[in-house]
Amino acid sequence: MSAAAQKPEVSAAAPVLEARGVTKVYSVSAGLFAAPRPLTALAGVDLAIRAGSAIGLVGESGSGKSTLARLLLGIEQPTGGAVLFDGKPLGALSRRAVARRVQPVFQDPFGSLNPSHGVAEIIGLPLAVHRVGDKAARVAELIDQVGLPRRVADARPRELSGGQRQRVAIARALAIRPDVLVCDEPTSALDVSVQAQILNLLADLRRETGVALLLISHNLSVVGHLCERVAILYLGRVVEEGPAADVLAVPRHPYAKALAASVLSVGGTGLPDLGLGQEWPNPLAIPSGCRFHPRCPSVVDACRETDPALTGVPGGSADRHTACLRVAEGTL
Ligand SMILES: Nc1ncnc2c1ncn2[C@@H]1O[C@H](COP(=O)(O)OP(=O)(O)OP(=O)(O)O)[C@@H](O)[C@H]1O
Numbered sequence: 491m492s493a494a495a496q497k498p499e500v501s502a503a504a505p506v507l508e509a510r511g512v513t514k515v516y517s518v519s520a521g522l523f524a525a526p527r528p529l530t531a532l533a534g535v536d537l538a539i540r541a542g543s544a545i546g547l548v549g550e551s552g553s554g555k556s557t558l559a560r561l562l563l564g565i566e567q568p569t570g571g572a573v574l575f576d577g578k579p580l581g582a583l584s585r586r587a588v589a590r591r592v593q594p595v596f597q598d599p600f601g602s603l604n605p606s607h608g609v610a611e612i613i614g615l616p617l618a619v620h621r622v623g624d625k626a627a628r629v630a631e632l633i634d635q636v637g638l639p640r641r642v643a644d645a646r647p648r649e650l651s652g653g654q655r656q657r658v659a660i661a662r663a664l665a666i667r668p669d670v671l672v673c674d675e676p677t678s679a680l681d682v683s684v685q686a687q688i689l690n691l692l693a694d695l696r697r698e699t700g701v702a703l704l705l706i707s708h709n710l711s712v713v714g715h716l717c718e719r720v721a722i723l724y725l726g727r728v729v730e731e732g733p734a735a736d737v738l739a740v741p742r743h744p745y746a747k748a749l750a751a752s753v754l755s756v757g758g759t760g761l762p763d764l765g766l767g768q769e770w771p772n773p774l775a776i777p778s779g780c781r782f783h784p785r786c787p788s789v790v791d792a793c794r795e796t797d798p799a800l801t802g803v804p805g806g807s808a809d810r811h812t813a814c815l816r817v818a819e820g821t822l
């Protein structure tokens with residue numbers, strides 16, 4: 491059965507993990523004798539992950555996806571705004587308490603697994619740290635649940651395939667029954683042939699365990715298969731947010747349109763061709779007005795001056811939002 495067919499109904503549950511007006515400014519070197527410069531990786535981002543739901547976060551390289559993931563995992567603190575877990579600031583919880591509820595699945599499973607530990611030891615480590623009882627039985631259950639053969643229990647990560655390694659990382663993330671998995675491009679380091687298997691596994695695990703997913707991807711169609719909502723990030727701003735099926739079928743923001751169209755066309759680099767020219771977005775020089783205007787095929791003068799807010803789409807469903815002046819005024 492495909493991941494799309496397994497997609498549960500849209501959840502109306504309260505947000506379990508939420509970014510509210512989150513800003514993240516890094517200080518970056520500008521050369522040996524120059525003062526460091528501020529780099530705004532996220533600028534006022536709202537994102538709600540509802541209990542048991544799956545939301546996709548899509549955007550080009552450098553748009554701030556991993557930064558938002560680190561803030562939601564409590565690995566880094568926001569410069570402004572707040573990250574809330576069950577309505578309470580994440581910063582008020584200990585690292586250990588956050589890890590109990592929110593777990594990461596990263597892109598490169600090899601880099602995140604201890605090379606000198608066996609599979610059962612890796613999966614069981616969170617159970618030992620959080621003193622969860624009957625470790626052996628739970629590890630065996632997790633090995634089965636992620637579709638690994640029992641015989642790999644003593645294998646080292648280097649003895650496994652890329653897909654098997656990611657299954658180990660997913661089992662470890664699920665060990666202490668977290669509420670949310672933050673998956674940062676969980677399949678992009680894997681062979682194309684196993685990418686769909688891992689996505690199907692995440693869909694199955696969500697259905698079986700009720701864990702909520704944040705799925706980060708470059709690819710709008712990947713999140714469309716797994717998630718009922720999607721947020722599109724451009725240079726640190728959410729420019730479109732809504733039900734994944736609607737955003738994919740009828741994208742409204744010009745950047746969302748380019749992303750949706752690129753699903754069908756792959757450029758010479760092997761990356762989706764957005765058809766937006768060579769102007770690469772630079773977070774050290776965020777354009778005036780709408781930050782997308784230098785690349786926008788539908789730009790008008792007002793876009794160079796006015797920074798559009800994320801607002802409801804006229805004529806769209808109540809839970810569909812776009813940050814585009816022209817969409818808001820009904821001329822696009
Ligand atoms: N620790 C840091 N210090 C300085 N700048 C950073 C740091 N982390 C991220 N950045 C910058 O913040 C911006 C957003 O980076 P981020 O890694 O969140 O992007 P991304 O959307 O995950 O990209 P990719 O698709 O390539 O993974 C980039 O311009 C990046 O260079």
Ligand SMILES: [Mg+2]
Pocket residue numbers: 555556557674
């Ligand atoms: Mg990233």
